[in-house]
Amino acid sequence: VQLVESGGGxxxxxxSLRLTCAASGHTVSNWGMAWFRQRPGKxxxxxxxxxxxxxxxxxxxxxxxxxxxxxxxxxxxxxLQMNNLHxxxxxxxxxxxxxxxxxxxxxxxxxxxxxxxxxxxxxxxA
Numbered sequence: 001v002q003l004v005e006s007g008g009g010x011x012x013x014x015x016s017l018r019l020t021c022a023a024s025g026h027t028v029s030n031w032g033m034a035w036f037r038q039r040p041g042k043x044x045x046x047x048x049x050x051x052x053x054x055x056x057x058x059x060x061x062x063x064x065x066x067x068x069x070x071x072x073x074x075x076x077x078x079x080l081q082m083n084n085l086h087x088x089x090x091x092x093x094x095x096x097x098x099x100x101x102x103x104x105x106x107x108x109x110x111x112x113x114x115x116x117x118x119x120x121x122x123x124x125x126a
Contacts, residue, residue: 001026001115003095008120015085015124021078021095021117028052031113032101033071033078037091038119046105047093048080058104062088085124092119 007019019035034049048059048069057069068081078095098104099112108114 001028001097001113003097003115003117005093005095005117005120008093008122010123010125011085012125013085013087016081016083017085017122019080019082019093019095019120019122021080023076023078023097028076028097029073031097031099032104034096034098034104035069035078035080035093036096036107037089037093037122039088039091042091044094044107046107049101049104050078051101056101060105082122085122087124087126090122090124092121094119 002025003021003023005021011017030052032051035047036044037047038044046060050057050069050071066084070079095117098109098114100109103109
């Protein structure tokens with residue numbers, strides 16, 4: 001599976017962006033998918049995850065009510081709608097797909113496949 005993110009850019013505080021992650025090489029229709037980010041000088045952190053049925057969705061506390069994760073299963077695509085962006089949201093945003101949804105929000109998984117995209121940079125100016 002290959003994952004490629006797009007949609008990053010520079011936006012003012014309070015603005016919005018929509019990130020897209022396109023999967024290729026293998027269907028991820030029955031995999032869990034998620035967004036992680038790495039802020040400057042920080043470790044990679046969990047942002048949001050969605051199960052393959054979309055019945056299970058999780059967010060980190062600081063983005064709840066501002067970010068929305070969704071997926072188009074038939075299109076093998078994951079989205080992250082980000083509203084009311086804060087300067088603290090500045091980060092490299094990376095897409096993740098894995099066969100074990102239950103292992104989120106950890107960055108690693110105890111078994112199965114765990115695939116990352118290279119990331120798309122989001123910069124929020126004050």
